[in-house]
Amino acid sequence: xxxxxLSLKNLNVGFPGMTVVRDLNLDVADGAFVSxxxxxxxxxxxxxxxxxxxxxxxxxxxxxxxxxxxxxxPERRNVGIVFQNYALFPTMTAFENIxxxxxxxxxxxxxxxxxxxxxxxxxxxxxxxxKKPASMSGGQQQRVAIARALVTGSRVLLFDEPLSxxxxxxxxxxxxxxxxxxxxxxxxxxxxxxxxxxxxxMSDAIVVFNHGRIEQIGDGRTLYRKPATPFIxxxxxxxxxxxxxxxxxxxxxxVKGRSFVRHEDVVLGAAAGIPARVNHVEFLGAYSRVxxxxxxxxxxxxxxxxxxxxxxxxVSLGIRPGAxxxxxxxxx
Numbered sequence: 001x002x003x004x005x006l007s008l009k010n011l012n013v014g015f016p017g018m019t020v021v022r023d024l025n026l027d028v029a030d031g032a033f034v035s036x037x038x039x040x041x042x043x044x045x046x047x048x049x050x051x052x053x054x055x056x057x058x059x060x061x062x063x064x065x066x067x068x069x070x071x072x073x074p075e076r077r078n079v080g081i082v083f084q085n086y087a088l089f090p091t092m093t094a095f096e097n098i099x100x101x102x103x104x105x106x107x108x109x110x111x112x113x114x115x116x117x118x119x120x121x122x123x124x125x126x127x128x129x130x131k132k133p134a135s136m137s138g139g140q141q142q143r144v145a146i147a148r149a150l151v152t153g154s155r156v157l158l159f160d161e162p163l164s165x166x167x168x169x170x171x172x173x174x175x176x177x178x179x180x181x182x183x184x185x186x187x188x189x190x191x192x193x194x195x196x197x198x199x200x201x202m203s204d205a206i207v208v209f210n211h212g213r214i215e216q217i218g219d220g221r222t223l224y225r226k227p228a229t230p231f232i233x234x235x236x237x238x239x240x241x242x243x244x245x246x247x248x249x250x251x252x253x254x255v256k257g258r259s260f261v262r263h264e265d266v267v268l269g270a271a272a273g274i275p276a277r278v279n280h281v282e283f284l285g286a287y288s289r290v291x292x293x294x295x296x297x298x299x300x301x302x303x304x305x306x307x308x309x310x311x312x313x314x315v316s317l318g319i320r321p322g323a324x325x326x327x328x329x330x331x332x
Contacts, residue, residue, distance in 0.1 A: 005030040005188050006051070006156055011060035013043065013050040019058055020046045021212045030155075033182055033189045035199040038209030039235070047209075048158050048192045052081050064156065080149030081158040084165065086141045088133045094120075094144045095129040101152050119147040122181060139170045146181060157182075159191040163198060175202055196236060200224070208232060230327050233260045240266070242324070243297045249274055250319050257328040261319050263289070266301035268309060270318025278309045292317065 004027040014020035021043040028034050036044035049055045051062060053074035062070045069077045088097050095116055102112045120126045123143040133141050142162060149157050159178070163171045179202055182189050193199055199206045200220035208215045208223065215235075216228045227233040234241070239260040242250065247259040267273070268290070276299065280291035288308055290301045294317060301317075309315055 003030050004028060005065055006190070007061075007063040008047075008051075009061040009063065011047075011050070011062065012058040013046050013055065014058055015055075019212070021209070024060070024214070026207065026214070026217075028156075028188060028190060029204075031186050031188055032204045033179070033191065033202055035191045035193055035203040035206045036209060037193060037196065037199045037206050038215075040194065042209035043212045044192045044207075044209045045160060048081075048160055048190065051190065052079055052158050053077050054081075078152075078154055079156045079158055080152065080154035081160065082142075082145045082149050082162045084161040086133070086145040086162075086165075088141060088144060088148075090133050093130055093132055094125060094136070094140075094147075097133075097144055098129075098148045098151050100148070105152075115151050116147075119151045122150070122184065123147040124177075137170075138166050139174055142166070142174055143177065146178065150181070150185065150187070154187065156188045156190065159189060159193075161192055161194065163193070163195070171198075178202070208235065210235075227260075227325055230258050230260070233325050233327075238263050238300075238302075239325075240299050242299075246294060246297050246299075247324070247326070249295070250317075251324055251326075255326060257326060257330075259324055259326045261324045263300050263302035264304070265320040265323035266292075266299065267318045267320060268301060268303065268307070268315045270316050273316035273318035275314050276317035278311055278313050278315060281308060281311055283308065 006028040008024050008026045011024040012019050012022050024047065036047060038044045046055065050057050053072060057070050061068055064077065098116045098119065099112050102115060117126065120129055123146055125140060125143045125147060128136055128140050163174055166174060175198065191202065203220060205217060205219060206223055207217050210231050216223060216232050223232060223236045227236060233239050239262050242259040242261060244255055247255040274294065276292040276294040278290060279293050282289040288303045290303060290309060292299045292301060
């Protein structure tokens with residue numbers, strides 16, 4: 001396992017009079033792509049901005065490559081940041097935007113030109129260097145913002161929801177581009193997003209926040225198939241919560257606590273299933289969503305391909321063996 005390049009130790013983050021995240025401990029491996037995922041207000045962006053030095057830590061320590069940076073100003077932390085709105089200077093060309101930090105640091109002009117052209121080539125924007133942001137597409141502006149974060153030689157890049165302003169097709173392209181850059185340059189990425197698809201497709205590890213604490217850490221497959229808590233089961237992907245009597249019927253045993261089954265693990269036409277009424281069907285291209293009523297309980301299924309049950313019909317319903325997630329009753 002790679003050594004940790006960034007460690008958060010008992011970190012408290014938030015604002016004066018309001019702690020958003022308390023006693024956070026997290027180690028980020030060198031060269032990893034780590035996403036901070038969670039609902040609005042869960043603390044993920046606040047953590048990112050505290051790492052960057054844009055918000056002061058309320059307590060605890062931030063250690064980067066063995067050096068404590070908790071009290072250092074942003075310009076001395078050696079981390080790059082890519083913002084949601086790109087934060088490019090509108091009156092500057094792409095070249096000038098990328099070169100800005102190097103000029104502030106009083107690098108020689110020849111060195112500035114060399115480093116700007118180097119990262120521009122990596123980001124595939126050499127032909128955009130003379131343009132201003134207003135004349136570039138959203139994807140091109142995003143590449144400029146990434147190049148600007150890379151040009152100072154930062155080994156850790158922080159991404160604050162950088163894909164949220166892009167349309168679906170450009171967003172998919174930029175995911176691949178960011179991963180390509182990370183793979184080629186070897187930097188460590190900490191990526192804040194509310195979009196599960198971003199996190200699931202890009203990350204080596206996903207840190208899921210809920211109400212200011214870490215709910216679970218794992219790769220996408222682990223979070224999806226082995227959720228540790230009911231919150232993860234409901235938040236990652238789409239699940240049905242089974243009422244206890246229905247869970248007992250479908251699982252063939254008494255169930256205490258809460259049980260969930262994902263939409264794609266609901267089987268229609270099961271040989272030993274129970275009757276279910278089809279209340280609604282939505283055709284969504286590659287799959288169909290079917291809303292069902294089972295013994296007075298609502299349940300949804302995802303059907304792949306051409307399966308398309310008739311509205312109002314009765315079907316036999318079951319679940320895939322081993323697909324249900326059951327959690328013990330929570331103590332109060």
